[in-house]
Amino acid sequence: MPPRNLRGIALMVCAVAVFASMDALLKILSAHYPPLQVSALRGFASLPIIALPYLLTGRATQLLAQRPGMHLLRGLMMVVIMAGFVYAVRALTLADAYAIFLSAPLMVTALAALLLREEVGWRRWIAIGVGLVGALTMLKPSGSSLATWGAVGAFVSAFAYACNAILLRVLTRTDSTASVALWSLAIMSVACAALALLTTDGWLAVRADDFPTIAAIGLAGAIAQMLLIEAFRSAPASVISPFEYTALFWGITIDWVVWSALPSLRVLTGGAIVVGSGLYLIWRERQLALAPPIAARTAEGNVPP
Numbered sequence: 001m002p003p004r005n006l007r008g009i010a011l012m013v014c015a016v017a018v019f020a021s022m023d024a025l026l027k028i029l030s031a032h033y034p035p036l037q038v039s040a041l042r043g044f045a046s047l048p049i050i051a052l053p054y055l056l057t058g059r060a061t062q063l064l065a066q067r068p069g070m071h072l073l074r075g076l077m078m079v080v081i082m083a084g085f086v087y088a089v090r091a092l093t094l095a096d097a098y099a100i101f102l103s104a105p106l107m108v109t110a111l112a113a114l115l116l117r118e119e120v121g122w123r124r125w126i127a128i129g130v131g132l133v134g135a136l137t138m139l140k141p142s143g144s145s146l147a148t149w150g151a152v153g154a155f156v157s158a159f160a161y162a163c164n165a166i167l168l169r170v171l172t173r174t175d176s177t178a179s180v181a182l183w184s185l186a187i188m189s190v191a192c193a194a195l196a197l198l199t200t201d202g203w204l205a206v207r208a209d210d211f212p213t214i215a216a217i218g219l220a221g222a223i224a225q226m227l228l229i230e231a232f233r234s235a236p237a238s239v240i241s242p243f244e245y246t247a248l249f250w251g252i253t254i255d256w257v258v259w260s261a262l263p264s265l266r267v268l269t270g271g272a273i274v275v276g277s278g279l280y281l282i283w284r285e286r287q288l289a290l291a292p293p294i295a296a297r298t299a300e301g302n303v304p305p
Contacts, residue, residue, distance in 0.1 A: 008235025043189030045218020075187025084157030091150025107162030134273025
């Protein structure tokens, strides 16, 4: 395997592990503050960690945005991602939220076909459909209405993440890792704070005891964001994407260690369907990438054999 691919895999595994740690802290924080405020605090806490190294070492030009409009769109999309996911982990266990959220790679493939005109044949469309059935299986992980809305939050967050991934593909062609991370987080933070002020709960005073947790969230979020962007820059998505599914392992482990909770059979079944469909899509993409162009189109059912 090429060294760049190994580097991309290592970066993705590390990014997922750090994100899982951050999500556990977000779940703890969300017990005391509304989802929009938690999302804003997460973003504001990460901004200095991303920007200061570049400002202090004379590399401020790397923070400049080459495509401001796309940064704005991605930042607004991150509002939906963060608010939906924070609401999900507030209502569900981490493993339940991850199992539903991991339908995002299936949506990325579907959106790439619809928006980027990438070829997706009937076999992969079937895999996408099967995977989304698995996600729908988990949309009511328990009988309580709170858990139901938590599952919907995770599903909406996954869809917004898929849209965000399409934007990321385009942005990384022209903008630096630091620029992509900084502006998306900045826009997300300001938008979440503004929306939080307009809600009935308003902006709650932050307790002094929570500042260490917020600082840890900011550090973890900044590190994970940079690792993720570098992972996609280092290796093809088809190589590193399977390792996104390690999030489910981390979710189950953290739930068990911290909250003594394990996912239900319904969530495990739906999660297995989602992960299996996602891994099939990745395998199919790699097979087609290795095949000659005409043979690949024939295998996908796009031209007569």
